[in-house]
Amino acid sequence: MSGAVTLKHIAERLNLSISTIGRALADDPQISLATRERVKAVAGELGYVAHSGARAMRSGRSTLIGLIIPDIQNEFYGTLAKALAEICANAGFQLVLGITEDDPESEERQVRGLLEARASGLVITASPRPTRETLSLLSRSTCVQLIRRTGQLEVPWFGIDEEAAIHSGTAHLIELGHRRIGYLGASTTLSTGRSRLAGFERAFTEAGLEVPREFVRLGRPRAAFAAEAFESLWTDGERPTAIVAAGARLTVGLLQAATRLGVAIPADLSVVGYGDAPWWNPNLTTISLPVRDIALACGEFLLRRIRETEPSSARSAAGQSVTFASALTPGASTRRV
């Protein structure tokens, strides 16, 4: 990234004008084939690399698409990121990854940086309480919400029917005869946390049962929280006979803690996990999520919006949302009692 070669250099070398060089490299048919080839040869020889910043300055648009997520170590977001990166690459865009760890300041910085780079689009899984500035910035961008849904943000959303997802897992356990069912979930400051807890509760009320609130633990969606919460659940007072882990990293934490405490699954405890990580071991009963489908739909939608926005800046489809369904995948971690 030092003394970069520019169109000017090539032009001087060939005694041609800058515009001719630019057109030749863009394969403008108005330029004679011979010239085009000479230009390309010299460009290659000199190691010319276009300057996308300069290009963006004229068009007002870049080939950048931002993905802002709380946590890349979550298998779920990892899969999403991979799928989106693929889609972007195929469409000639580059994916810029921002990781917030759910910190609103970090989130604001990431969003601002992306807008400064004139990113053509943004995909965001927002933190529980984004700053006013973040919301304002997002509202003026081509943006899509992923998974989590922030009330104050009037932009399209792609996510999962979380309520139904957790409902199905919980109902499965109730059907197997479990009553003392524990719940490890994200705090209800998150839209996903609220929906998932609602699904848990509905499974009980539908079955005419009391919701076992003493077995419900809400916190940060990280393995450490789940491990700690499960330990307290297992150690203090009456034990649950089953647990619903309502999050990918919560499932990891639960399994870690169970292993550490020597809890046999499903002999001592039935477990319903969240997501389809290949390492759920052994053979977990889990709530399967169509991660790839979501990423594809979301990516395609964003690309379409970006292309649309080009001619008419009509801000349509502002409230659009797409909900994907989950499916319960039976495994060996749940048993009848």
Added chain:
Amino acid sequence: MSGAVTLKHIAERLNLSISTIGRALADDPQISLATRERVKAVAGELGYVAHSGARAMRSGRSTLIGLIIPDIQNEFYGTLAKALAEICANAGFQLVLGITEDDPESEERQVRGLLEARASGLVITASPRPTRETLSLLSRSTCVQLIRRTGQLEVPWFGIDEEAAIHSGTAHLIELGHRRIGYLGASTTLSTGRSRLAGFERAFTEAGLEVPREFVRLGRPRAAFAAEAFESLWTDGERPTAIVAAGARLTVGLLQAATRLGVAIPADLSVVGYGDAPWWNPNLTTISLPVRDIALACGEFLLRRIRETEPSSARSAAGQSVTFASALTPGASTRRV
């Protein structure tokens, strides 16, 4: 991102010159405090967002740092990406993630895109056989190699002593009395694949034993390969009593296959895994890697280089390399025979 607000708009609104606005927003002390505040107020009101492309065009440098890796679903790279993103954010840079899936064409596109964006630096875990063009592009950039080491690339490298890592795991099994030890590893087209296999072999020769070549399986470093390879190892002919999984995703695949085949660990089979994923379950004997340390060292180094390159474009330290040591973490997946 539509009709963006520029310095000019603010200038017109306040009847000031563009340069005054620019200086005020940059907190230039030469501008009176009163003016600075008025300018900032209007900037906020209008929703001004700086144009990093234009800025980069003048400075020749952007706030982008590229990370090019084969596979984000690998826990190992996920942790690396997270740590690097953090470091970048703290230093005012943004991390641009490129995923190659070890495809040389995709890799070339990613690298080119990053150079076009005038990324200030690049961190790359290169594919087995990068294109000539990729190598040429990289050699003209501020670049650091991560983990894998490509011979044709004369740039600094940060990685692990892979040979020692696998040697320690293998020696551990030999010490426990195992002789029929299987090896699941990446193909030797990768520098890591070569080093790891060498470590496996040295453990045997040092102990005065034959290398059990019939138990060695090399392929793509993905779970699917490991699962398939282990199945053949377990099904055809004499069975190994232990396995070394020489890669993160290979460990995942091995454990999956073992579960599927009903192989009890460590009763039927001892296992040494690679890396410290929190879901190695149960309690794997594993080769622990200082992932975070590597990322930090690599990130700091790159940032230093970027800052240095600014004034003097001396291309020093071209061949520098830093090797990190691993440690064998004993678990419950290996036993004496």
Added chain:
DNA sequence: TTGTATGCGTTATCAG
């Protein structure tokens, strides 16, 4: 303390 002028690398318009 503020304003003017210039140029960064491209592309688009207009002219030859």
Added chain:
DNA sequence: CTGATAACGCATACAA
């Protein structure tokens, strides 16, 4: 078929 020129948004050297 090719060239000259302007403009994109910003930073900075130089004036005032």
